[in-house]
Amino acid sequence: MAVFKLKINGKSREVDVDPFTPLLWVLRDHVGLVGTKFGCGIAQCGACTVHVDGKAVRSCQMPVQLIGEGEVTTIEGLSEEGDHPVQKAWLEQDVPQCGYCQAGQIMSATALLKENPNPTDEEIETAMSGNICRCGTYTRIKRAIKSAAQNQNA
Amino acid sequence: MAILKTKVGRRSFLKTSALAGGGLMISFSWLASCKSGKDEKKVSEMPDEWFELNGYLKIGNNGVVTIMSPNPEIGQNVKTSMPMIVAEELDVDWETVIVEQAPLDTKLFTRQLAGGSQSIRQGWNSLRMAGATARDVLRQAAAKKWNVPKEEITTSKSVLEHKGKKLGYGEVAAEAASMTVPEEIELKSKGDFSIVGTPRVNVDGKKIVTGKPLYGLDIQKEGMLYAMMEHAPAFGMKLKSFDAAEAKAMPGIKDVFSMKSYPDDYERQWSDVAAFSEFVVVVGNSTWEVLSAKKKLKVEWEKGSELESTADHLAKLDNIPDSVVNVARKDGDPEKVFQNAAKVIERTYTAPFLSHNTLEPMNFFADVTADKAEFIGPIQTPEFMEKSASARLGLPLEKIDIQMTRMGGGFGRRLYGHFLIEAGVISQKMKAPVKLVYTREDDMTFGTYRPAYRADYKAALDENNNLIAFHVKAGGIPESPLFANRFPAGAVDNYLAESWTLESNISVGAFRAPRSNFIAGVEQAFIDEVAEAAGKDPIDFRLELMEKAKNAPVGKDNDYDAERYAGVLRLVREKSKWGSEEKGVHRGVSAYFCHDSYVANVVDLEMKNNEPVIKKVYCAVDCGIVVNPIAATNLVEGGTVDGIGHAMYSAMTFKDGKPDQKNFDTYRLIRHSEAPKDVEVHFVKSDIDPTGLGEPPFPPVIGALANALYKASGKRTYSQPFMAKSFQLG
Structure with missing residues (x-):
C-alpha cells in the first residue's frame, strides 16, 4: 500500500492503495466517483475512458502510481452543471439507450474535439472506434459530435 | 372512445390504499419528499405534501407529479415511455413530472419484467387506467369545490377548468385523494393524445451524461464488501479442490470459500438457468484487492459431463438423425410437389x-x-x-426486497438471475452487505448464450415461376429456431415445417429476439434466392405471396397479418426509392414479423478496398401507436446496428468445453467505424395499440444485409458471422 496525492476534477484527493491499482478502481471504490464505468478491464471497450492532462486514457489500464502530477478529469468533472457542449449535444440528440457506455463515449468525444474541432465523419468514426456500444447508438453519437462541434465553433 | 372497467385496477388500488391507511376510499399518504430528477425539469421546488392518488402516481400540493415507472429499464426507454402513457390520461404538464422507478409490487403492477418486447403492450391498459382514474378523482374534487357537475369540468396540462374558473391539480390533490374511484372509466380518444406520440427525451438523460450513480455496479453502502467468484473454466467441469492459502493472505481479503448457489435438491424455475452452481468466492475490501487475490487462487476442476467442442457440433449438425426431427406443420402434399417441380432450390444456413x-x-x-x-x-x-431468493435463502417472500436499478444492457441475459442468488448466499455467509461483481471474462465464459442454429430450406417453382412448395427444417444446439406458422406459411399450398434439437450442457437462453434473431435472416436470404430463381423482383415476389396469404390463406394458424406485413414492404420500397439506386450501391431487402410488430429493411452497400461499407439502412416499422417517437427511432437504429454487428462479426466457440472467446480482444462486437453510416427510420401511421419494439428491429436486417452482400460480391453467404475469416460454422 502507498499514499498517492491525485488531482481529480480540480480537487486534491489522497488515497492509500496498492500502487498497481488501476485508476478506474481508485475512482470507483476509493474516491466514490462511479461515473467512470468498468466494461472489460483490458482497454478494449472504452467504458472507463477519462482524461489525464486532457488526453483520453483507458483508466482500467492506468496504474495509479503512473499518474503522478497528471490532472485527471472524469465525466463528473467535465462541467459544473452538465452543460459542456458535448453533454448538451448528447441530451439534444437523446443519444443513450441503456446509457452505460455513454460516459466513456463522451470523454472520448470531448478529447477528439479538443484535438480536432471540426472532424469529418470518417475522423469521428475512427476516433470513436475504441468505444463499444452494445445498444448500437453509433449513428446518434456521430450526430451529437457533429452538433457539438458546430455549437462549440459557433 | 374506449371505456374500461376499473374493476381490476380498483382491486389493486384498494391494496395501495390499504397500505396507505385508507379503507374503501383512496387516502393520501405523506411521503418523504423525493429529490430525484429535481434538476432535470422545470420542477423548481418539491412540494410540502404528496397525495397518492393510486400506486402509479402522487401529486404534490404545488402541482408537481411523481409517476412510478413499474418495469425494469434495460435501455428500451420504458422509464420514459410508460410514465408518458399515465401522464397522457392524467392530462398533466409533462414538464412538471418526476419519474421514479417503482418498487417491486406484483399485487399492484402488471408484469414487472423486461422481456419479449412486452412492457408497453401489457402495461398499456393499466397505465392508461391509472392516469384516467386519477384525473377522474381530481375532477370530482373540483366539482365538489365549485359545486358543479363533474362532467362539465375539462382538464388540460394539469389545470382543471369550468367556465373560466381554473384550479391547478395541486390545489385539489388533497381533496381528490379522498374521492371514490368510479366503477368504469372513459379513456381519451387516441386522436386527442398530446403526450403519447410526441418526442420526449430520456428522463435519466441528464444523470447518464453527468455520470450519476444509476447502475447496479455503482451501488456503494456503508460496510459493504466486494466479492468475485471463480467458476469452472469449461462447460462440463466441476470443482474438485482448491487451495486458498495464498489468496487469503493477500491484503484486504476477508475470506475465501467455496459455495453452491443452487444446491442439487433446489427446485429451479426458468429464470434460474446457470451452468455452474459451485464456485470459489473471494471477498474483500475493494475490487482491485479481490481481483488480485483471485489471481492467486489454486483451483482444481474435474470433468463432470461431456466437454463439447465446436468441431464436434459442426459434425453433429451435418448428421441430424431423422429420429429427432418432428413435423411442426404440414399443408398440402409437399413431397409429391417437390418431385414434379420445374425448379427446386435447396440451401443450408448456420449461425x-x-x-x-x-x-x-x-x-x-x-x-x-x-x-x-x-x-x-x-x-x-x-x-x-x-421467489428464487426466498426459496434459496430460507426467508419468507415478504422479507425479500429487490430494488431495480437502471441496467447497462439486458438483451435477455439478465432474465437469468443466478448472480442475484450468488450475491445473496455470499452475503448470508459473510453476515455483511456484499456487492458481487463479474469480470468481463467471468461474464463472457458463464453465459446463457444464444444457441447455435442450422436451417435447411427447399423451395419448388412451377414452369411459370410460381412458388408451389416450401420446406423448412430447422434446429439448434440445444433449441430449435423454427416458427412453423410464420410467413411464408399461409402463402404456399404445399408447406412443410420440421424442427429438431440436439442436447448440450452449454447453458443457453433468450437473446434479443430469441429464435427470430436467426430464422428471420436466413429465411429472408433464402426467399431472395427463390425470387431470383423465379426471375422476379424480390419485393414484388414477397408482395405476391402476401397477397395470396391475405386473400386465400392456406391453413388457419398463420400468426401474422398479411396486410400489415405488405404495408412495411411497400413503405420501405417507397422511402428507399427501390429500383433507382445510385451506381455502385448494392441493395438487399427483407421483411419480418415478430413480437406482434412488422419491420422491413433495405440495406445499401458499397465496396471499398474490397470490403463492404454499409452506406445506409432504411427501416419501415409497424408497431402500432408509437408512444415516444424519438426513443422508438433510437431503438430501431440501435437494433439495426446490433443485428448487423452480430451477423457480421460475432461468434462464441468452444474447445473441450472451454469458451475460445473471453473478452473483447477475441469476441468481436461491431464498432463505430463498421456501423452503417446512416439509418433512416419510418413508422407506419397507426392507431392500433402499441406492439413490441425492443426486439423486432434486430432480426430482419440480417436478411437484407445478406442479400446486399450477394449483390456486391456475386456470392451468397450461408454461415454467420459473415466477416469471419477464421471461423465459419457449417
Whole structure:
C-alpha cells in the first residue's frame, strides 16, 4: 500500500492503495466517483475512458502510481452543471439507450474535439472506434459530435 | 372512445390504499419528499405534501407529479415511455413530472419484467387506467369545490377548468385523494393524445451524461464488501479442490470459500438457468484487492459431463438423425410437389452461439440478515428472482426486497438471475452487505448464450415461376429456431415445417429476439434466392405471396397479418426509392414479423478496398401507436446496428468445453467505424395499440444485409458471422 496525492476534477484527493491499482478502481471504490464505468478491464471497450492532462486514457489500464502530477478529469468533472457542449449535444440528440457506455463515449468525444474541432465523419468514426456500444447508438453519437462541434465553433 | 372497467385496477388500488391507511376510499399518504430528477425539469421546488392518488402516481400540493415507472429499464426507454402513457390520461404538464422507478409490487403492477418486447403492450391498459382514474378523482374534487357537475369540468396540462374558473391539480390533490374511484372509466380518444406520440427525451438523460450513480455496479453502502467468484473454466467441469492459502493472505481479503448457489435438491424455475452452481468466492475490501487475490487462487476442476467442442457440433449438425426431427406443420402434399417441380432450390444456413455482452457485467448487491434480505441491482425478472431468493435463502417472500436499478444492457441475459442468488448466499455467509461483481471474462465464459442454429430450406417453382412448395427444417444446439406458422406459411399450398434439437450442457437462453434473431435472416436470404430463381423482383415476389396469404390463406394458424406485413414492404420500397439506386450501391431487402410488430429493411452497400461499407439502412416499422417517437427511432437504429454487428462479426466457440472467446480482444462486437453510416427510420401511421419494439428491429436486417452482400460480391453467404475469416460454422 502507498499514499498517492491525485488531482481529480480540480480537487486534491489522497488515497492509500496498492500502487498497481488501476485508476478506474481508485475512482470507483476509493474516491466514490462511479461515473467512470468498468466494461472489460483490458482497454478494449472504452467504458472507463477519462482524461489525464486532457488526453483520453483507458483508466482500467492506468496504474495509479503512473499518474503522478497528471490532472485527471472524469465525466463528473467535465462541467459544473452538465452543460459542456458535448453533454448538451448528447441530451439534444437523446443519444443513450441503456446509457452505460455513454460516459466513456463522451470523454472520448470531448478529447477528439479538443484535438480536432471540426472532424469529418470518417475522423469521428475512427476516433470513436475504441468505444463499444452494445445498444448500437453509433449513428446518434456521430450526430451529437457533429452538433457539438458546430455549437462549440459557433 | 374506449371505456374500461376499473374493476381490476380498483382491486389493486384498494391494496395501495390499504397500505396507505385508507379503507374503501383512496387516502393520501405523506411521503418523504423525493429529490430525484429535481434538476432535470422545470420542477423548481418539491412540494410540502404528496397525495397518492393510486400506486402509479402522487401529486404534490404545488402541482408537481411523481409517476412510478413499474418495469425494469434495460435501455428500451420504458422509464420514459410508460410514465408518458399515465401522464397522457392524467392530462398533466409533462414538464412538471418526476419519474421514479417503482418498487417491486406484483399485487399492484402488471408484469414487472423486461422481456419479449412486452412492457408497453401489457402495461398499456393499466397505465392508461391509472392516469384516467386519477384525473377522474381530481375532477370530482373540483366539482365538489365549485359545486358543479363533474362532467362539465375539462382538464388540460394539469389545470382543471369550468367556465373560466381554473384550479391547478395541486390545489385539489388533497381533496381528490379522498374521492371514490368510479366503477368504469372513459379513456381519451387516441386522436386527442398530446403526450403519447410526441418526442420526449430520456428522463435519466441528464444523470447518464453527468455520470450519476444509476447502475447496479455503482451501488456503494456503508460496510459493504466486494466479492468475485471463480467458476469452472469449461462447460462440463466441476470443482474438485482448491487451495486458498495464498489468496487469503493477500491484503484486504476477508475470506475465501467455496459455495453452491443452487444446491442439487433446489427446485429451479426458468429464470434460474446457470451452468455452474459451485464456485470459489473471494471477498474483500475493494475490487482491485479481490481481483488480485483471485489471481492467486489454486483451483482444481474435474470433468463432470461431456466437454463439447465446436468441431464436434459442426459434425453433429451435418448428421441430424431423422429420429429427432418432428413435423411442426404440414399443408398440402409437399413431397409429391417437390418431385414434379420445374425448379427446386435447396440451401443450408448456420449461425454460432452468441454471448450477450451487456456492457455492464453481471453484478448484484445483497444484504442478507437473519430475518430479511435486501437486493439492489440489474435484473430483468425481479418477480421471479424474488421467489428464487426466498426459496434459496430460507426467508419468507415478504422479507425479500429487490430494488431495480437502471441496467447497462439486458438483451435477455439478465432474465437469468443466478448472480442475484450468488450475491445473496455470499452475503448470508459473510453476515455483511456484499456487492458481487463479474469480470468481463467471468461474464463472457458463464453465459446463457444464444444457441447455435442450422436451417435447411427447399423451395419448388412451377414452369411459370410460381412458388408451389416450401420446406423448412430447422434446429439448434440445444433449441430449435423454427416458427412453423410464420410467413411464408399461409402463402404456399404445399408447406412443410420440421424442427429438431440436439442436447448440450452449454447453458443457453433468450437473446434479443430469441429464435427470430436467426430464422428471420436466413429465411429472408433464402426467399431472395427463390425470387431470383423465379426471375422476379424480390419485393414484388414477397408482395405476391402476401397477397395470396391475405386473400386465400392456406391453413388457419398463420400468426401474422398479411396486410400489415405488405404495408412495411411497400413503405420501405417507397422511402428507399427501390429500383433507382445510385451506381455502385448494392441493395438487399427483407421483411419480418415478430413480437406482434412488422419491420422491413433495405440495406445499401458499397465496396471499398474490397470490403463492404454499409452506406445506409432504411427501416419501415409497424408497431402500432408509437408512444415516444424519438426513443422508438433510437431503438430501431440501435437494433439495426446490433443485428448487423452480430451477423457480421460475432461468434462464441468452444474447445473441450472451454469458451475460445473471453473478452473483447477475441469476441468481436461491431464498432463505430463498421456501423452503417446512416439509418433512416419510418413508422407506419397507426392507431392500433402499441406492439413490441425492443426486439423486432434486430432480426430482419440480417436478411437484407445478406442479400446486399450477394449483390456486391456475386456470392451468397450461408454461415454467420459473415466477416469471419477464421471461423465459419457449417
